[in-house]
Amino acid sequence: MLKIQEIREIIKLIDQSSIEKFTFESEGTKIVLKKGNGGKFVQAPLVESSPVSQQAIPVNETAQPQMTTLPQQQETVTNTSVEPSNEVDASLHPITSPMVGTFYASASPEADAYVQPGDKVKAESIVCIVEAMKLFNEIEAEVSGEIVEVLVKDGQLVEFGQPLFLVRSN
Incomplete structure (x- = not known):
């Protein structure tokens, strides 16, 4: 309940x-x-x-960004993290999580990841899904460039504002 x-x-x-x-x-x-x-x-x-x-x-009544619902997936989630590199590069833009939830790199376990290091993205490109309360929210890059690093693992719990990807902007 x-x-x-x-x-x-x-x-x-x-x-x-x-x-x-x-x-x-x-x-x-x-x-x-x-x-x-x-x-x-x-x-x-x-x-x-x-x-x-x-x-x-x-x-309260407001209408904001649209969320997409996907079928519920049963899978074991391991809470591991990937440490970002210690290098600080001013040309790298972090894509951060807009909410607390579970990070998914693809739309389903059988599908390929939305993006991988080396992929080119546009501002409106979907880079991942963050699930919160059984709602699957598509996260956009919000910047054009090349994915340099994926900072979290598939199925990992993420916090609001946590960096998910590093993008070298055009």
Whole structure:
């Protein structure tokens, strides 16, 4: 069953996206989030053992970047890190994580990584996915150039603002 903090995080992520309707169902619990004209409400029917049948939570209304949802993947995550090189190069631009979540180098375990060292990217190029609360967010390079280094491993937990890649900008 979801904790209230997890529900709040889902609400915040949906609120910041252009998604109009979101449904989450797990172990007999179903949450439906809808954006409307006059306001938004979250209806969360609780498991039968609860004395309360529904809960409505008002949410602020804004539309920001779109998030993409992908099928849930079951895999073992190891919490390892790759140390960035000690060299400081002024021409290198870090691509940082915009949120706390899990880093994925590709759209699925069978797919090739979006980018690898030596690849050329444009500002709008997708370089990875960061999963937060079962929402898979495509991360753009935001700078044109060449990927010099990948600073995290696939499946690694990342923090807000943590550098993911180094790019030598054009």
